[in-house]
Amino acid sequence: MSENYTTSTAFLEALQEAGVSYIFANLGSDHPAMIEALALAKKQNKKFPEVITCPHEMVALTAASSYAQMTGEPQAVVVHVECGTQNLGGAIHNAAKGRIPVLIFAGASPYTQEGELLGSRNEFIHWLQDVHDQRGIVRGYTKYDNEIRTGSNVKQLVHRSLQIAKSNPKGPVYLVGPREVMEETTQKVNIDTNQWEPLASAALPAEDVKNIVADLKKAKKPLVITSYLGREREAVEELVKLCESLSIPVIESVPSYMNFPGDHSLHCGYQWWNSPDKIELLTDADVILVLDSDVPWIPMKHKPNGDCIIYHIDVDPLKQQMPLWYIKSKRSFYADCKIALRQINEMLDNESLDKTEIVTRRGKISNIHQQQVEEEQELEQINSEYITPEYLTSCIREIVDENTIILNEGISNYPIIYKHIRSNKPGSIISSGAGSLGWHGGAAIGVKLAYKDKTVISLTGDGSYMFSVPSTVHWMARKYNTPFLTVIYNNRGWKSPKLSTLGVHPDGVANEMSEFHVDFGPVTDYAKVAEAAGGAYAQTVKDPKDVKGALQNALQAIKEGRAAVLDVYLPAIHPEKDVDFGDKAVTLMK
Missing domain, CATH: 3.40.50.970 (Thiamin diphosphate (ThDP)-binding fold, Pyr/PP domains)
Structure with missing residues (x-):
């Protein structure tokens, strides 16, 4: 030795x-x-x-x-x-x-x-x-x-x-x-590494599988809610099979993975549950499967009706790291959703189903899905005066292919990104699944190291871009040859704290005086930070007609082995405080 x-x-x-x-x-x-x-x-x-x-x-x-x-x-x-x-x-x-x-x-x-x-x-x-x-x-x-x-x-x-x-x-x-x-x-x-394998995944008890299947068969308005089932890609396939068998609509609640194909006719939206409007699929449901979700709904905003039967299947059903957590479920199970859904599907294969009711329900759900798509498409139309997040995301969707992985840290634009990217391939989009900002930059490097042949596109707000330590991120991207595209949804401030304040004090003094202490004027040239630190291709985009060309320029840069950052100006959260000194900065300093 x-x-x-x-x-x-x-x-x-x-x-x-x-x-x-x-x-x-x-x-x-x-x-x-x-x-x-x-x-x-x-x-x-x-x-x-x-x-x-x-x-x-x-x-x-x-x-x-x-x-x-x-x-x-x-x-x-x-x-x-x-x-x-x-x-x-x-x-x-x-x-x-x-x-x-x-x-x-x-x-x-x-x-x-x-x-x-x-x-x-x-x-x-x-x-x-x-x-x-x-x-x-x-x-x-x-x-x-x-x-x-x-x-x-x-x-x-x-x-x-x-x-x-x-x-x-x-x-x-x-x-x-x-x-x-x-x-x-x-x-x-x-060391014999076989002795140190992770614990085997858990399945549902056989009797409970029967009960779940029986309740799903009787349901007139079933619903699935999930958030991170897609971390296991095979689970997505099993969920699609179940939902197609019984025409069950799916809502993704604060998703962190692609859990169900966004273009599927049974996909009924991405929810953060902040809307004051009634979510009828939730409030009218008679049976709900909550599959791998931390926040399936926000009770003070939206919740199922009191007679609804709820089954909760999760790799972490107790949420032991959350001091306050509970939902009104008939049964909760510590189980792997891929295995649990496979069990349910296998039992359904042996059961007689009311095809007429299932076909009728499929038509109704498909109409809801199509209506959502049409509403989203309407929002994607180009505005001649300013760049909307919906239009920007639709332009990004046009450059996405089967070889692309999207990272979503859009914060106030989280739901817009999920809605308008409409990912339909497991593993094609991820978020941090948590609440600390600045994730997207280091995450892009990790994803690129894992999949060197993939195109990685990181979507972020301007606030979370600053949190990400961009000087470190882009130095590493150049050193370790992990080029990726960052698109900054720049509204010149932290929009989320403003929305949070309005959610509690809609008619408060902060709203009256438009004083939320979240604006970022004078504006930083974010793209130049990446250019200086890591030689990234840098471009600031303020005109809607320049968006598609800028995306193509950025794509070409990363194909050539160079990271790219597009700083895209959206409407400011405080238009009256939106100060962009630009070239005037030097004069003002003098």
Whole structure:
């Protein structure tokens, strides 16, 4: 055994054994042993996961998370002690709430200070970065956390962590290792990775399958509501089969995946439930299947009638990370929707169905779908004076093909993007599934690393663009050859806080005075940020007639290996405060 076989070497070997492809790293004074182990592996032509240098930890974890979203395979993130852990920021929230498997490793300040062990404290920062409970910083967002105390069982800890991360409900895990431990010379341990597979997916009890089928057969106005069923692409096929068998309409509630083909005649819309109008499919339903959804409806706005039978099937039915959560369901099941739907479909195949009623219902639902499509098409018409988000999204839809993946972080334009992109292929559109902004940039890098031959288009608001650390994102995109297109839906401010305020105080003083503290004037040249940081193709678009040409220019740039950013001006949220200094900025400064 080489004397250079350390805990860090064993840690990296374990990641390789587990199928981790990338380590998204922001290294620091706690990682000399890991840096040395990586260098030695390169010298010896030993295969370890590829290191992706990430100048900001938020981007690192977001990239790792989106890679796992698209492939199902967790990646590793390495950050610097408690400072790097805190700099993960909202990305740890997104990974937790979005149920994304990822392994985060952070070093810890050395625990000796007089040279007792290799790695002992030798920099002033080692005293300042030693905190009482480093793991506690993220404990509320992780499924598992632990400290590596010896190299003798580090592989077991890594494989256990990943087993937990990949078992439903999935999520991030966090390990720490003090510098002396990671420098420790140790013996190699051989691991049978078959012993560390994630837990098998759960099915529905046979008797409950019968009850669900019986209630669906009797239903006059059945409905399916889902949000993230599409994370398993085969589940989409099973849902389509069920809905076509019984003519059941589908509503996607705050979706984070493509859950049901948007152009299917049984697709009846994407809901954020903020509309004051009655949603008749929900309020009139007599049987509802809630499939993988955190917020199937908002009770104070819309909810099913009191007699409705509700079945809830979810990989996370208890929502244990949500202190307040419940819906009025006849039964809730911890089950994999792909398996559960397959069970229901198999039983339906053996049941006699009232074809006349099903055909009649199909006609009614198809009419609802067609009416929605026509209303959306009307909104997509070009306006000669300004660019609408509906028109912009329809233009983006025209450049989308079977090889395109859309990332949606449109915030106030979330529903518009889903409605007007109308994705119909599983895996063709994703969102973070959570609430911390700035996801789209790092996510685009992760998706592009996972699918190098795909066209990746990231749609974002101007506020979330700033949150994404674009200087880091575009530096990484150039360094690691992951070109993608960013389209900024720029309304010169945070529209969502304004909408939230109006939702609670529609006739309040803030509305009276038009004072919401959310406008971004004077305007930043967002596209130029990406150009300066990563050599991206940059263009600002203000005229509706320039939108399609700009999209073609941007597509050509990414085909040539260069990221592109289109900063598209929509109507400002505060027209009276919409200040674009442009070339006047220099004069004003003088």
